[in-house]
Amino acid sequence: MSLTVGFLGAGFMGRAHTHALTRLPLTDDRRVERAILLGRDADRTAAAAEHLGFDRATTDRAEAVTACDVFYVLGPNDVHAEASVAALDAGCDVLCEKPLARSATEADRMVAAAEDSDAVTATGFNYRWVPALRYARELIGSGEIGTVRRFRGRYLQNWLLDPDAPWSWRCSADRAGSGALGDLGAHVIDLARWLVGEIAVVDGETTTHVDHRPAPGGTDQRPVTVDDHVSAELAFEDGATGQIECSRVEPGRANDLTVEIVGSEGSIRFSLPRLNELELVDADESGVRRVDVTGPDTPGGERWWPPGHVLGWDHTFVAENAAFLDAVSEREGYTPDFATGRAVQRVLDAIQASAKAGERRSVHSESR
Ligand code: SOE
Numbered sequence: 001m002s003l004t005v006g007f008l009g010a011g012f013m014g015r016a017h018t019h020a021l022t023r024l025p026l027t028d029d030r031r032v033e034r035a036i037l038l039g040r041d042a043d044r045t046a047a048a049a050e051h052l053g054f055d056r057a058t059t060d061r062a063e064a065v066t067a068c069d070v071f072y073v074l075g076p077n078d079v080h081a082e083a084s085v086a087a088l089d090a091g092c093d094v095l096c097e098k099p100l101a102r103s104a105t106e107a108d109r110m111v112a113a114a115e116d117s118d119a120v121t122a123t124g125f126n127y128r129w130v131p132a133l134r135y136a137r138e139l140i141g142s143g144e145i146g147t148v149r150r151f152r153g154r155y156l157q158n159w160l161l162d163p164d165a166p167w168s169w170r171c172s173a174d175r176a177g178s179g180a181l182g183d184l185g186a187h188v189i190d191l192a193r194w195l196v197g198e199i200a201v202v203d204g205e206t207t208t209h210v211d212h213r214p215a216p217g218g219t220d221q222r223p224v225t226v227d228d229h230v231s232a233e234l235a236f237e238d239g240a241t242g243q244i245e246c247s248r249v250e251p252g253r254a255n256d257l258t259v260e261i262v263g264s265e266g267s268i269r270f271s272l273p274r275l276n277e278l279e280l281v282d283a284d285e286s287g288v289r290r291v292d293v294t295g296p297d298t299p300g301g302e303r304w305w306p307p308g309h310v311l312g313w314d315h316t317f318v319a320e321n322a323a324f325l326d327a328v329s330e331r332e333g334y335t336p337d338f339a340t341g342r343a344v345q346r347v348l349d350a351i352q353a354s355a356k357a358g359e360r361r362s363v364h365s366e367s368r
Contacts, residue, residue: 001329004035006064006092008083009074010048013097013124017072018052020317027303027318030325038064038083065090070328073097077182078175081106084338085113088121093328095122099186100341102177104349107342114338122324122334123341125190127257129319131311132278132293134300136261136268137195139280146265146283151196151234151242153188153260155180156253160210160228167213167222179226181206181348184246189347190336191259192244197236203360204232204351209249232351255313276310 005021007014014037021032037054038061039045049057058064061083065071071087073080073096080096087094094114100123101107114121127133140148157180159165169175176182181204193199206227215222228249234242250256257272269279269288280289295307300319304311327334347363354361 001029002031002033003070003325003328004033004068005070005072006036006038006068006087007034007052007054007072007074008038008061008064008079009072009097010037010039010045010052011074013074014048014052016314016317017074017095017321019314020321022053023318024322024325028322030329032325036064036067061086062090065092068092070095070325076169076175077102077177078169081110084110084121088113088117088119091117091119093120094338095124095324096338096341097124098190098341098344099177099182099348100338100345102175102182104342104345107338107345111338111342118331120324120327120331120334121338122320122327123190123336123338123344124320125187125194125336125340125344126316126320127187127191127272128194128336129300129316129323130270130272130275131298131300131304132270132275133191133195133259135291135293135298136259136270136278138299139268140195140261140263144265145261145263145267148196148238148240148261148263150240150262151192151236151260152258152262153192153242153244154256154258155184155188155244155246156250156256157184157248158250158253160213160248161251163210164214166216167224168216171213171222171224171226173225176226178206178348178352179208179224179228179230180246180248181227181230181351183248185230185232185244185348185351186344187257188244188246188259189344190340192234192236192242193343193347194336195259195261196240196242197238199234199242199347199363200237201235201360201362202232202347202350202354204230204355206230206352206355227355230351230355232354272313275312 037049212221265283
């Protein structure tokens, strides 16, 4: 199998996906050629293309999307919709990083373009590819913890704790849509929907603790127009309830994602810093069991190593890329696709609207 890919974006996510693509030939026989890198600045894009192993660089979007089979949209949130639609119109399959868009309305355009095409689409919810979380989903689905009653999800980071940490597009509502909510909450809401089910009602609260930040490389202050902390209560359609909390200003927490699912007969707890294990409480409540979730028998562990040979954060991107490119080659559907990304965006929009209004909001009436 041979595919050509193009990327928009050579930052953190550009590197994460490049790393994943370079690892694929070690676990299967596919050939993926990194054909073209699209960026805004010609010199910087050319240097990044060389560094990341792309055949060539361009600043022309039309050239980029016609030069590859599969296009990856890995730039700031304000370019997701336009670049994805251009790539779909050019006949590419498209992976777009999360949050899919700045709003559900913007996501509607992307889903419509996907529906008008034969393309395979993907939203970059890489945490679905953590074997421990895939195992958790299997346990929940088989009734292992009884009826799900409660979901708790926290995603805490600290990279904006310092008030002098420079302003970036991630601090701008125009460019990012929201702050911790879209950046981190998108992952948590995706996991909540995937593990528990559809969310019907939300009650959100957002806070901006640092409302100005220095311009990058300068001293003038720029306004922060997004949240740096969000919490929300959730009511699921099937009767379960939940709670999420996300922050980019949490002391001591560089990248801490924790998910708990509580059922009538047990509970499950996952924490990203302990990616290779799952905490389980069974019906007999005999204590908390730490289950080693490594090895090829674990769901999602098939392509990896013998038991005990632990995985890391980067493996989620390898598994995600393998599954997406399998779907592309086989011309099959892939999940999470653009429709999934839009469903998550509807919940994010409802949380934002609820925080603004100071009252509960229904997800679907909010987003239609
Ligand atoms: C920055 O907060 C960030 O890169 C997120 O955008 C990613 O989705 C997350 O996985 C790591 O942190």
